[in-house]
Amino acid sequence: MQRGTTKGITVARTTAGRDFQQVSAPRVAAAPVIHSVVATTLAHALESPADYPDARWYWAKRDGRVTALAMHTPPRPFHVATVDTHVARAFARRVLTDGLQVERIGGLVTGALAFAETLAFETGGHIRVVRREGMHDLPRPPRHPEGVPGELRPARESDIPLLDAWARAYLDETGTEAPPRFPLQQWVARGDMQVWEAAGGAVSMAHASRPHGGVSRISWVYTPPEERGQGYAATTVAAVSARQRRAGHRCLLYTDLDSPASNRLYQRVGYRRVGDSCVLSLTRVR
Template sequence: MPPPPTTLTLVTDAAQAKAGLAGLIDRDPAALSVVASVIDGLVADPTRYTGPRWWLGADPSGDVVAAFMHTPPHPLHVAVATEETARDLAARLADAGDALPGVGGQRRPAEAFADEWVARTGVGSRVSMEIGSFDLPVAPQLPFEVSGRFRRASASDLGLVDRWNRAFVDAIEGGGRTPPSLALAVADGRVALWEDDGRPVSMAYASPANGGITRISGVWTPPELRRHGYASGVVAALSRERQDLGERCMLYTDLANPTSNAIYEAMGYRRVGDGVHITFSA
């Protein structure tokens, strides 16, 4: 017997999306981490993205069981969905003449969305990144000695923090986009620096916790300062601090980088899921 259909509702207001997804975020905070943190950012600053959209999928009882997000110019993000619901949304958007640069998120529904989108629009597609989802069930441990120390970034570090965050986004996305300032994250004490010999050498930041989970991201060491373990030091220290504050930590990694993935696993992170980014082309 096929599963009951899921009804998709489009939402364009961040506060309304936050309210509509609250139950699903509580039930599956890891899967909803990206969506929840983006919504929080938009509630605080509605100018962060132009034309954000969310689709909330409800089962026959009215419970929200699926979530998709699109914040142009990014690809559509599949947070939680069945393959059937992902195909349904792809058909709906393709038939309406929508334009998307790609899709990412949970592997199987993202792949189902891409298959339907390609079949209906005739565009090409390619996997641009395979992603591992990791959580941290233990206290993090550095597997080797790292010179230097951890500290929180302060307001005086904001220029450096924003430059490094821009470099991180350029490396991930290929350039062309200026990310929002991390001023609020710095003010909240969620941006960490690793210092060696009195100067910052690496950075990471933590998302606001939703459902008790924070996501470690923005891990960046300038190329000339790499191979000293600084990124490992800042990730381990920031993760430990967030755990001490009662939060659970997770992070996403590029599975094409086995070195960093092995370091995170040695630190105590464990791989718990797979995701994918798929790029569409004319």
């Protein structure tokens, strides 16, 4: 574990996921929505550490209290889970001190931009927006589309080859950075991956993360092109979200703000936009 201090803000880093879990747990519990990405990534890293050999976990303290979290889990972007620009800049200065090469930054817009600007100023780099995302929650029971045939069911082991192909297509279409490995077998075994079945076959999928701080993140929503336009994605998200709410969890999902169709889809189900995040690229020139 290593520490550094910037203007009253102490930044610490560790490569030990269990240590980070202990340090970060109170912060995640206090603000589970903005820390959903950190919490779900950490859970996967603890479960499959070989998938995250170069993971670095960061936290910032002010007046002896943990106030913000960040992480770097290559090949994913450096993730900044704060809107506090002073803390974001402190994270960036720590990265510079460590000599860490960061090419992409993700997280809440204000914090991610402050982090990227600090790196760019020190390195003479250029910042480019790769993706703009909206963060949405579900404040009330979802609205289910009418007249959509089929039913929701847990994915089975026999579905894994199909879901793997769909997951790769999802990454290609959305430009999302691939995880080190698709843990489909674990997701299926736990019942985290659900599919909508119609006419005897799976036509859409969605994943619901295990809850952290009471928040379950809905992701990996995908319908193959030949099945689109029939309401399968909306009804899958509605059904998966209803399932999580019945279990007492709050639902959260991210959308690509440059995809109006997907944003309208989630709004029809009942999701509301509660924040913005982004992915930025940084090109260094020195």
